[in-house]
Amino acid sequence: MNSPHLKPSELRVRDLTVTHGRRPAVHHLSFALKPGAMMAVVGPNGAGKSSLLRAIAGLHAPSSGKIEGVVPGQIALLPQQAALDRSFPLTCRDAVLFGLWAESGAFRATPKPERVEAALDAVGLHGFVRRPVGSLSSGQFQRLLFARLLLQDAPIILLDEPFNALDARTATDLLAVMRRWHGEGRSILAVLHDLDLVRREFPETLLLAREGIACGPTEATLSAENRMRARMMSEAWTEGAEACAA
Amino acid sequence: MIWDTFIAPFAEFGFLRRALVGCLTLSVSAPPLGVFLMLRRMSLTGDVLAHGILPGVALGFVLAGLWMPALAIGGLIAGLIVAIGSGALARATGGREDAALAGLYLTALAAGVTLISWRGSAVELTQLLFGSVLGVDDAALLLMGGAATATLLFLAFAWRPLILECFDPSFAQAVGVRGSVWHLGLLALVVINLVAAFQAVGSLMAVGLMMLPAIAARHWAREVGGLVMAAVGLALVATVAGLLVSYHADLPSGPAIVLSAAALWVVSLIAGPVDGLLARHRKRPHLEG
Numbered sequence: 459m460n461s462p463h464l465k466p467s468e469l470r471v472r473d474l475t476v477t478h479g480r481r482p483a484v485h486h487l488s489f490a491l492k493p494g495a496m497m498a499v500v501g502p503n504g505a506g507k508s509s510l511l512r513a514i515a516g517l518h519a520p521s522s523g524k525i526e527g528v529v530p531g532q533i534a535l536l537p538q539q540a541a542l543d544r545s546f547p548l549t550c551r552d553a554v555l556f557g558l559w560a561e562s563g564a565f566r567a568t569p570k571p572e573r574v575e576a577a578l579d580a581v582g583l584h585g586f587v588r589r590p591v592g593s594l595s596s597g598q599f600q601r602l603l604f605a606r607l608l609l610q611d612a613p614i615i616l617l618d619e620p621f622n623a624l625d626a627r628t629a630t631d632l633l634a635v636m637r638r639w640h641g642e643g644r645s646i647l648a649v650l651h652d653l654d655l656v657r658r659e660f661p662e663t664l665l666l667a668r669e670g671i672a673c674g675p676t677e678a679t680l681s682a683e684n685r686m687r688a689r690m691m692s693e694a695w696t697e698g699a700e701a702c703a704a
Numbered sequence: 705m706i707w708d709t710f711i712a713p714f715a716e717f718g719f720l721r722r723a724l725v726g727c728l729t730l731s732v733s734a735p736p737l738g739v740f741l742m743l744r745r746m747s748l749t750g751d752v753l754a755h756g757i758l759p760g761v762a763l764g765f766v767l768a769g770l771w772m773p774a775l776a777i778g779g780l781i782a783g784l785i786v787a788i789g790s791g792a793l794a795r796a797t798g799g800r801e802d803a804a805l806a807g808l809y810l811t812a813l814a815a816g817v818t819l820i821s822w823r824g825s826a827v828e829l830t831q832l833l834f835g836s837v838l839g840v841d842d843a844a845l846l847l848m849g850g851a852a853t854a855t856l857l858f859l860a861f862a863w864r865p866l867i868l869e870c871f872d873p874s875f876a877q878a879v880g881v882r883g884s885v886w887h888l889g890l891l892a893l894v895v896i897n898l899v900a901a902f903q904a905v906g907s908l909m910a911v912g913l914m915m916l917p918a919i920a921a922r923h924w925a926r927e928v929g930g931l932v933m934a935a936v937g938l939a940l941v942a943t944v945a946g947l948l949v950s951y952h953a954d955l956p957s958g959p960a961i962v963l964s965a966a967a968l969w970v971v972s973l974i975a976g977p978v979d980g981l982l983a984r985h986r987k988r989p990h991l992e993g
Contacts, residue, residue, distance in 0.1 A: 512874075516878060517877050531880075535874070535875075542872050543871055543872075546743070546870065547926055547927050556871075560879065564864045565864075590926050
């Protein structure tokens with residue numbers, strides 16, 4: 459878990475459109491995530507931030523456009539907690555072990571149990587190996603998902619609202635984990651709502667409102683003018699929208 | 705006394721021994737499937753599929769009379785159509801899978817009842833729905849054994865993917881687990897188990913042997929492996945108890961076994977160590993940390 463086995467490749471999103479039905483959630487978006495970059499994705503609700511991450515992770519087929527530089531098994535996604543069954547009868551050990559799926563697969567023996575303990579220790583869950591997942595608080599559960607990410611050991615990491623509704627201590631600890639990933643040269647793309655946090659931690663930002671409003675150094679991207687444009691875009695919902703010609 | 709109550713019926717009557725062997729076999733294979741259905745919040749799906757089997761069984765009955773292979777094959781085909789068809793229909797039309805399942809099984813149930821009442825009598829209908837221990841012949845035993853073997857083999861291979869699919873479907877998809885394949889395999893085995901069980905306990909009652917021990921197991925274990933073992937244990941006890949009750953009280957075997965499983969469920973609800981009523985209301989000092 460010191461440095462990734464593989465250096466991240468550059469992730470290039472070209473003219474990407476992701477739709478739910480025919481409505482575009484992400485509309486003709488282009489940007490690049492350089493190897494080792496740490497970029498925040500910011501935008502109003504419904505701006506397509508989660509859809510973008512899911513498309514890059516290969517969970518949602520784009521309706522047009524391209525995502526280049528994606529190698530299977532080299533991207534790890536932290537999903538939003540609401541998508542998981544948190545009362546599932548599983549121990550923390552087993553839940554984290556799924557991070558080693560690339561090595562263990564469906565049938566092979568689980569490699570090196572001490573790596574699970576190390577990952578749990580690294581996110582502040584020392585001694586949680588035998589605890590049922592259902593007994594964790596939402597902060598502890600988020601730490602657990604980070605431990606799984608640690609084991610996945612992917613060069614490109616996608617985080618969907620990683621610090622939402624966490625107490626200050628948990629947020630600080632998990633931020634430290636993320637900084638360590640950055641230091642190890644991994645690429646990070648994170649959906650965030652807290653603009654102060656973005657300005658403090660992220661060198662680059664993508665401002666999204668279905669279409670890309672701006673992408674680049676955080677301070678310039680998050681200018682008052684850009685944010686206003688993003689808000690106007692997201693509130694526009696045309697009832698009788700025509701088919702997009704672009 | 706003990707001999708007369710517990711051993712003699714099986715020692716004296718060959719048909720009861722056969723029913724015992726068959727039902728014990730199913731007790732090993734059906735409850736683990738029930739556990740996975742429960743974990744996927746599909747506890748009622750078994751019931752739906754049991755109804756879905758009916759028109760196939762009825763068609764077999766109309767074509768071949770009470771001849772087992774025809775009934776079993778018919779049931780298998782009809783059940784698989786409902787199980788796989790509802791998933792495919794939901795994906796093709798963007799509707800919800802539970803709605804498609806409800807639509808298909810209601811159609812199937814009405815068609816099945818119509819077919820049986822067209823050509824059969826009420827007695828035969830009862831036998832198809834609720835089973836008869838007298839009906840367990842060699843073919844039925846082989847079918848039960850085959851169903852159990854297929855189920856246990858499938859679970860051995862599908863164990864991890866099924867659990868991952870239930871717990872975190874997006875993650876499963878991201879790491880390349882073909883969730884829908886394992887899911888369909890699970891549903892197909894549910895159908896096979898129900899078909900295998902319907903001679904001994906009837907297609908509707910077979911669901912009871914699948915789901916009740918699975919639901920009761922929640923009060924005995926906290927992990928998937930423990931749940932499966934508890935469910936199998938409870939089902940084995942329910943099977944022996946149910947057949948004995950059925951013999952001594954002269955009741956149909958299917959309902960007797962399911963009622964025994966229900967009794968065990970009530971015991972689990974009250975006395976089970978995990979979230980049982982007694983465990984919840986017993987005052988114990990809280991732990992230090």
